[in-house]
Amino acid sequence: MTQPLLRVEKANTYIEQFHILQNINFEVQKGELTLLLGRNGAGKTTTLRTIMGLNPATSGHVFIKGEDITSTPTYKIAKKGIGYVPEDQGIFYELTVGENMRVAMMHEDDATKERLEWSLELFPDLKKFWKKPGGQLSGGQKQMLSIARAFVNETDLLLIDEPSKGLAPVVVEKVIEAVEKIKDHTTVVLVEQNFYMANRLGDRFYILDDGLSVHDGYMKELNENEELKRKYLGIG
Amino acid sequence: MMKRLQTSTWVYLLIAFVLMLLPFVKDDRWFLFLMIQIFVFAIFAMSYDLLLGYTGIVSFGHAMFFGIGAYSVAVTMSRLDSTFSSFLLGVVVAVIISGIVAFLAGVLTLKLKSHYYAMLTLALAGMFLYIAERWRSVTGGNDGFTFRIPELPGVLQDHRNVVIYLFTLLSMVLLFFGMKRLTESPLGRVLVGIRENDQRVESLGFRIMPYKVLISVVSGVIAALAGVLYAVSLRFVNTQVFDIEVTLDALLMTIIGGVGTLVGPILGSAIMNLSHHFLSDLASVHWIFQRWVILFGIIFILVVIFFPNGIVGTIQKKMHERKMKQRVKQVEKQSAKN
Amino acid sequence: MELFINLAINGIAMGMLIFLIASGLTLIFGLMSVLNFAHGGLFAWGAYSGVFFYVLLDNFWLGLLGAIVTGLLLGWLTELLIVRPVYGNHIRQILITLGFMLVLTEMLKVVFGPNIINAPTPEMFQGSWMIGDITIIKYRAFIIAVGLILFIVMYSVLKYSKIGLIVRAGVMNKDMIQALGVNIKLVFVLVFMVGSALAALGGALFAPSSGAIYAEMGLEFGIFAFIVVIIGGMGSIPGSLLAALLVGLANTFTAYYMPILSMVVTMIIMLIVLIFRPQGLFNISGVSNK
Ligand SMILES: Nc1ncnc2c1ncn2[C@@H]1O[C@H](COP(=O)(O)OP(=O)(O)OP(=O)(O)O)[C@@H](O)[C@H]1O
Ligand SMILES: [Mg+2]
Numbered sequence: 001m002t003q004p005l006l007r008v009e010k011a012n013t014y015i016e017q018f019h020i021l022q023n024i025n026f027e028v029q030k031g032e033l034t035l036l037l038g039r040n041g042a043g044k045t046t047t048l049r050t051i052m053g054l055n056p057a058t059s060g061h062v063f064i065k066g067e068d069i070t071s072t073p074t075y076k077i078a079k080k081g082i083g084y085v086p087e088d089q090g091i092f093y094e095l096t097v098g099e100n101m102r103v104a105m106m107h108e109d110d111a112t113k114e115r116l117e118w119s120l121e122l123f124p125d126l127k128k129f130w131k132k133p134g135g136q137l138s139g140g141q142k143q144m145l146s147i148a149r150a151f152v153n154e155t156d157l158l159l160i161d162e163p164s165k166g167l168a169p170v171v172v173e174k175v176i177e178a179v180e181k182i183k184d185h186t187t188v189v190l191v192e193q194n195f196y197m198a199n200r201l202g203d204r205f206y207i208l209d210d211g212l213s214v215h216d217g218y219m220k221e222l223n224e225n226e227e228l229k230r231k232y233l234g235i236g
Numbered sequence: 237m238m239k240r241l242q243t244s245t246w247v248y249l250l251i252a253f254v255l256m257l258l259p260f261v262k263d264d265r266w267f268l269f270l271m272i273q274i275f276v277f278a279i280f281a282m283s284y285d286l287l288l289g290y291t292g293i294v295s296f297g298h299a300m301f302f303g304i305g306a307y308s309v310a311v312t313m314s315r316l317d318s319t320f321s322s323f324l325l326g327v328v329v330a331v332i333i334s335g336i337v338a339f340l341a342g343v344l345t346l347k348l349k350s351h352y353y354a355m356l357t358l359a360l361a362g363m364f365l366y367i368a369e370r371w372r373s374v375t376g377g378n379d380g381f382t383f384r385i386p387e388l389p390g391v392l393q394d395h396r397n398v399v400i401y402l403f404t405l406l407s408m409v410l411l412f413f414g415m416k417r418l419t420e421s422p423l424g425r426v427l428v429g430i431r432e433n434d435q436r437v438e439s440l441g442f443r444i445m446p447y448k449v450l451i452s453v454v455s456g457v458i459a460a461l462a463g464v465l466y467a468v469s470l471r472f473v474n475t476q477v478f479d480i481e482v483t484l485d486a487l488l489m490t491i492i493g494g495v496g497t498l499v500g501p502i503l504g505s506a507i508m509n510l511s512h513h514f515l516s517d518l519a520s521v522h523w524i525f526q527r528w529v530i531l532f533g534i535i536f537i538l539v540v541i542f543f544p545n546g547i548v549g550t551i552q553k554k555m556h557e558r559k560m561k562q563r564v565k566q567v568e569k570q571s572a573k574n
Numbered sequence: 575m576e577l578f579i580n581l582a583i584n585g586i587a588m589g590m591l592i593f594l595i596a597s598g599l600t601l602i603f604g605l606m607s608v609l610n611f612a613h614g615g616l617f618a619w620g621a622y623s624g625v626f627f628y629v630l631l632d633n634f635w636l637g638l639l640g641a642i643v644t645g646l647l648l649g650w651l652t653e654l655l656i657v658r659p660v661y662g663n664h665i666r667q668i669l670i671t672l673g674f675m676l677v678l679t680e681m682l683k684v685v686f687g688p689n690i691i692n693a694p695t696p697e698m699f700q701g702s703w704m705i706g707d708i709t710i711i712k713y714r715a716f717i718i719a720v721g722l723i724l725f726i727v728m729y730s731v732l733k734y735s736k737i738g739l740i741v742r743a744g745v746m747n748k749d750m751i752q753a754l755g756v757n758i759k760l761v762f763v764l765v766f767m768v769g770s771a772l773a774a775l776g777g778a779l780f781a782p783s784s785g786a787i788y789a790e791m792g793l794e795f796g797i798f799a800f801i802v803v804i805i806g807g808m809g810s811i812p813g814s815l816l817a818a819l820l821v822g823l824a825n826t827f828t829a830y831y832m833p834i835l836s837m838v839v840t841m842i843i844m845l846i847v848l849i850f851r852p853q854g855l856f857n858i859s860g861v862s863n864k
Contacts, residue, residue, distance in 0.1 A: 054749050078755035090750035092743040103739045104754045153755065294668045296611075344848050351609045354668050355800045356848070362797045363841050370834050480793060484676065491669065527684055533677035540670040541659045 003066050005030040005157055005187050006051065011060035011070075013050045020046045022211045023060065028157070033179075033188045035198050035219070037233055038208035044191040045087050047208065048159045051189075052084050053077045064157070079106065083150030087161040087191075089142045093135030097126055097145055100134050104149040112152060119148035122178055140171035147178060157187045164194040176200055195233060199223065207232045245413075248499075252409045259398045268397045272469045274509045275404040279411055280462035280482075281489035281501030287455040288487075289496030290419055290427040291448055297357030299482035300364045301338065301456045303475075305330040305463025310473040311374060314383035323386060323468075330460040338456025342449035358480075365478040380474025404465050408502070411458060415498055418454070427451060428496075459486075481529075488536050494546030503547060508532075576707045581826050587714040587783065589815075589822025590721025594776030595799035596806065596814040597728060598769020604745040604809025606762050608657055609664070611671040614796020615678030616645055616652075616773040617780070621787045622686050624778025625693045634696035641778035642771045648678075649770025653763050675793070682789040690788045693781035717779050724772070725815050732811060741765060745809045773799075801840055805847045807854025817855060 006028040013021035021043050028034045036044045049055040051062055053074040062070045069077050078084070092100050105112050120127045123144040129137060134145060143163050150158055163179070164172045176197055182188065183201070192198040198205070205222050207215040209232055222228060259268060280302055287293050309326030316322040341360060345352045368375045388396060418424055426447055467473045476482070486501075489508050494500030515528045539546065545553055599613045623644040628637025656674045660666040699713040732738035744751045744758050752758050780795075781787050802821055806813030821840050829836040847854065 052753055054753065073757070074749075074752040075755050075757045078753050084750075084753040086750065086753070090747055090753070092746045092750070094746060095739060095743060099739050100743075102736065103743045103751070103756075106755045149754070288665075292665060294665055296672070344845065351603075351664065351668070352804065352848070352852075354609070354611075355804060356844075359797050359801055359841060359844065362794070363838060367834065367838070484672070487669065487672070527680050530677055530680040530684070533673050533680065536673040537656065537670055537677070540666050540673065544666060 002029070004028055004063075005065060006189070007061075007063040008047070008051065009061045009063070011047075011050055011057040011062060013046055013055050013057050015046070015055060020055075020211050021050060021057070024050075024208070024211070024213050026206055026213060026216075028187060028189055029204070030156075030187050032203040033183045033190060033201050035202040035205040036189060036191045036208065037193075037198065037205055039232065040193075041210075042208040043211040044208055045161055046211075048084070048086075048161055048189070048191065051077075051159060052082065078153075081154055081156035083153065083155040083158040083186075085143075085146045085150050085158070085160040085163065087165065089146040091134040091137070091142050091145060094133055096131050096133055097137070098130045100145055100149055101126075101152060104152050106153045111154065115152050115154075116148075119151060122181060123148055140167050140174065143167065143171075143175060144178065147175075147182070151182060151186070155186045157189065158182065159189045161191045162193060163190075164192060164197050172197060193233075195229075248409075248412070252405070255405055256402065259401050263395075263398065265397060268401050269469075270509060270513055272397075272401055272404050274506050275401075275408045276462055276465045276469060277485060277489060277509060278502040278505035279404075279408050279465065280459055281486045281493070281505050282412060282415055282498055283455045283458035283462065284486040285490045285495060285498055285501045286415055286419070286451060286458070288490060289498075290424065291451050293448065293452070294354045295357040295455075296354050296480070296483055297341070297359075297361030297364075298459055298486050299478050299480060300357070300361040301334045301459035302463035302466065302482050303364060303368065303478035304334045304337065305460030306467035306473045306477040307368070307375065307463075308333060308460070309464045310381070310383050310467045313385065314381065318384040318386050320386050327461070327464055330464050331457050334456045334460035335453050338453045339449060341456075342452035361478065361480065361483065365475065365480075368475040368478050375475055376473075378475050380472060380476075382472045385468055385471055400469050404469065407461070407465060411461070412498060412502070415458070419498065423447065488532060490546075491536060491539055492546055494548030494550070494552070495544075497546070497548040497552065500546050500548035576709075577830075579708050580710075581830055582823065583710060583714050583718070585823035585826035586819060587717040587721075587822070588826055589819035590717055591776045591780050591783075592795065592798045592802055592822055593721055593815050593818035594724065594779070595773045595795055596802040596818055597725075597811055598765075598772045599799050600803045600806065600809055600811065600814050601741065601745075601765050602762075602769050603803065605741060605758075605765055606661075606748075607664070608661075608667055609671070610652070610657065610766075611668060611796070612652060612656065612674040612678055613671075613770070613773055614792040614794075614799060615675045616648055616770045616792070617777040617795050617799075618682055618787070618789060618792030619648055619678060620645055620774025620777030621693070621781040621791065622682055622691070622777075623774070625691060625781050625787060626686070628694070628696075634698075638775060638778050641774045645771035645774025646767045648774070649767040650763065652770065653766040657766070675796070679789045679792055682792075688789070690786045693785055693787050695782040695785075699782070713783055717783060720779060724775075725811070728811055737761070737764075798840070801844045803854075804844055805855060807856040810854070810856035813854055813856030 004027040008024055008026035011021055011024045012019065024047060036047060038044055046055060050057050053072055056071055061068055064080055092103065095103065101116065125141050126145055126148055129141065137145060147160065163175050167175065172194065179188065179201055190201060199219065202219040204218055205216060206213055214232065215228060284298055287295055308330035309323065312322050312326035312329060341357060345356045369377055388399060419427065463477060485508060489504030490501045492507060493502065493504030512528065543550065595613065595617050599610065602608055602610055620641040624637045624641035627640030628634050652674065656670055657667065660670055695713055699716050702709045702711045732742055740751060740756055740761055744761060748758060798821060802814055802817040805820065806817035820843065824839045824843060825836050828839045
């Protein structure tokens with residue numbers, strides 16, 4: 001068995017005095033798109049923040065390519081090639097689209113420029129609104145900007161938190177297409193409540209409930225398991 | 237719980253009783269003066285603790301209330317006559333003005349982050365000092381003015397300092413128990429809730445603003461009373477009562493003694509006043525003792541970093557931890573039995 | 575008219591000095607929500623070290639440089655020893671920086687003596703120009719020019735340079751900028767040092783215009799700077815400039831016409847802002863006031 005790209009091992013995370021994540025176990029294989037499912041408040045966002053070091057785990061471990069990054073500062077984790085698209089997209093509202101991209105670029109080499117070109121082809125809107133402040137973009141455009149921004153550096157693993165949230169179905173379709181293209185280039189962890197989107201993109205899934213990891217498997221299994229879907233995802 | 241509370245009350249009362257007897261043992265003018273200062277600043281620091289310890293509000297303008305109290309009583313007594321009724325009038329004026337100022341400051345900034353309260357009070361106090369220094373016809377500026385206090389009947393007049401000593405001691409004891417009651421009442425528990433977690437208390441359905449404003453007002457008024465006692469004990473007042481250093485004294489006393497304990501500030505006042513007294517004597521030994529503010533500033537910084545609960549707070553925490561450990565042991569024993 | 579223009583120039587010059595203190599304060603707050611109550615102390619240290627180096631080396635410019643270096647060093651020390659141990663705890667931050675303010679002020683008296691020190695005006699800026707009926711004091715004009723230049727430099731750096739973008743992005747969303755690979759703590763140390771140096775430079779520029787310096791000036795100007803930050807909005811440089819000019823002008827005019835009101839008027843402006851726009855005139859979105 002090959003070493004997983006990302007491994008979360010018995011992670012416990014507290015926010016202030018609240019014990020949010022309880023012994024989370026979680027593995028991501030290189031090249032796959034892994035879904036993180038679960039109802040509101042299950043701890044999906046907190047899991048991604050724990051991986052990024054924004055809410056570091058107080059016990060347990062997070063490994064990237066075998067290296068323990070549990071208490072590595074966020075910026076160093078980012079430099080290891082982990083991109084993050086947060087739930088609120090994290091757009092710098094007063095910076096223009098272009099400036100948002102520029103702030104994100106860790107290097108200004110040809111490879112970065114190539115990826116930038118690629119993203120702009122993928123999301124033509126960004127090119128169109130290059131000089132517009134990020135705060136004035138539509139919800140879908142913000143999502144695109146956030147994804148493009150996370151992907152502009154060399155990315156081994158992309159963490160995306162609910163990209164379909166609050167978007168119209170047409171726009172969701174666009175986002176799905178974009179993620180489909182991106183997943184050919186990098187490994188993705190996707191938090192998603194929209195089951196349609198999840199189903200189209202996911203290879204493997206993990207279900208969280210109340211800060212615990214309760215189930216995992218291949219996407220196919222989840223599709224066939226009506227009870228699981230009803231119990232934790234409210235579908236069926 | 238009830239039992240423990242009573243023991244501590246008895247201890248406090250015993251200490252108060254011993255303090256009451258002190259002047260009859262040692263009727264030394266300087267000693268009495270030092271003790272009176274300790275009591276006055278203990279009241280002032282307790283009022284500060286009420287604010288900081290029970291609501292998490294940092295005020296940098298507490299001197300303003302102290303100064304309002306000191307000047308209210310000094311001006312009424314020097315302008316009118318030195319009778320008890322003008323003293324009482326001065327106290328009423330002090331309470332009203334400080335109450336209004338505290339109310340306004342609270343209403344304007346308490347809905348904002350603690351920074352704003354700190355900044356606004358700092359600026360307000362700066363303004364009071366500035367006005368006081370320029371309004372010399374009333375305040376006497378930095379030179380200040382002396383005033384007379386009412387004559388006491390008969391033999392008491394000969395032991396006036398002892399009377400003032402007992403009076404400030406009594407005020408301190410009464411205000412201490414009053415504030416203790418306040419902090420242990422249901423309202424007090426809401427206050428601690430405010431300090432611990434604004435949002436949660438809010439979600440419990442308390443609208444916290446009025447509580448914060450109320451505390452701001454109570455604290456301001458008690459600080460003004462401390463100012464009244466200060467002016468009366470000195471029979472003199474000048475604009476230094478508005479000085480930021482007065483606020484800092486209260487802050488240091490509270491932090492060193494222990495925030496949120498009420499006893500801490502009394503202890504802090506004793507430590508600060510005594511060491512100020514003795515360090516000044518040491519000034520000829522080494523220059524650092526002359527610049528004792530540096531010393532205190534550094535101690536203060538170290539306390540905030542390494543010792544944030546202060547003396548009383550640390551002791552209480554230790555005691556609490558020990559009790560918890562004992563309880564855990566008991567539980568373990570019992571579960572072992574079963 | 576002549577009087578009006580003179581007062582206006584004085585007010586603007588004073589505003590520029592306050593701006594130099596407030597700009598650092600506002601960025602330090604915006605970036606890490608650290609409210610540094612010792613910031614005014616840097617102003618006083620700048621004034622003293624400026625005069626010290628000016629007299630020692632007999633060169634005004636070297637005096638300013640000395641103040642800047644002092645500011646950078648003290649800023650670095652403050653961040654390292656005072657602010658860093660209490661990150662994230664606002665109350666302890668407020669307390670500890672205020673304690674440090676005390677130490678800074680008293681240390682001035684230890685190092686330079688407790689008395690007021692005279693501050694000479696460099697020869698080239700002595701006297702005044704006459705333009706028609708209007709006398710313009712050269713040194714005041716110089717202060718205004720320096721303030722404007724620094725504002726433009728600061729503004730352009732923040733607006734166009736990569737580090738400026740990073741600082742602004744950090745003010746807006748601290749988590750995100752780190753998730754993009756930026757060591758925000760390092761950036762913060764840098765901003766802290768530059769902010770301190772600006773305050774120190776402000777002090778060094780202030781000294782000749784007042785003619786005398788004293789240890790407590792740090793606290794006085796620090797208070798002005800806090801008011802300006804409240805009025806202008808936390809984290810905003812243009813807001814700071816505007817508010818500083820407003821406060822400077824209001825102060826100078828009332829000081830002339832109604833001296834007793836000069837401090838009160840600043841407070842009134844602040845109160846009005848607090849009541850109607852508690853987030854300040856300019857406020858970078860993402861800096862919450864709650
Ligand atoms: N700052 C915070 N303080 C206290 N509790 C928090 C905080 N942030 C999150 N929580 C709690 O942690 C739990 C998990 O939150 P998290 O945001 O990770 O859930 P989620 O699965 O992403 O939910 P959603 O689908 O709504 O985005 C929730 O119960 C939430 O209330
Ligand atoms: Mg979430």
